[in-house]
Amino acid sequence: MSEKIFTIPINEAFSEQDGCPLCRMREKLEDTTLGYVLGAAMMEPDVRIKMNETGFCADHAEKLRARKNKLSLALILQSHLDEVDKLYETPAAEKKGLFSSRQPSPDGAEAAREMADSCFVCKKVRSTERHYFSNIAYLWEKDPAFHEKMKSQPFLCLSHTAGVLEAGKRELKNADYLSLYETVTALNRRCLEGLKRDIDAFTVSFDHRNAGTPMTEEARSAIERAQAFLK
Ligand SMILES: [Zn+2]
Ligand SMILES: [Zn+2]
Secondary structure, three states, rough: OOOOOOOHHHHHHHHHOOOOOOHHHHHHHHHHHHHHHHHHHHHHHHHHHHHHHHHHOEEEEEHHHHOOOHHHHHHHHHHHHHHHHHHHOOOOOOOOOOOOOOOOOHHHHHHHHHHHHHHHHHHHHHHHHHHHHHHHHHHHHOHHHHHHHHHHHOOOOOHHHHHHHHHHHEEEEEEEHHHHHHHHHHHHHHHHHHHHHHHHHHHOOOHHHHOOOOOOOHHHHHHHHHHHOOO
């Protein structure tokens, strides 16, 4: 069980009912991490080395660029480009004939793949989220009031459902896991029922026989809400 340092923000997030509570926590966490990248992380040599090695995914590169501190970003890119330069200096590994069973040794191909698929922000967010999931399992075990908070949620999105249930399965006694599983799947199924109805209404509104019938607000927002549910 990881440290219980996130029980307060989790309780706060689960006290509101506004979409997936963990998506709201993730948004805050991502924002703090982006601020950290362009701020305090710049001053920590160990962290700088990690950032140089991993770089950023397209989404987070875009979000970093949208923030104010352009000099920090340029300095990060400067040393990251040096790291990429080292990668491109690696000579190609020789392939030993077409039918050779021996795999060629790794070269820039693997290193480029690894760098292309890694992101400092994603990694940091994912690792903190893992603590959130563990802390949720802990709260589920220890705090009956948290059960009510979980039950009051409109839904947990797909990826956060996965994280919460995996942590429950890993860290809880069978009876606790069972009740967590049933609670989360029940609230998601309740939400799913409404979403399916609204998506149906959206598609039906395109039928020429319904021309002139105004679309309901629920149908109008169905695609957006279904995508938030499927995140
Ligand atoms: Zn979510
Ligand atoms: Zn990323």
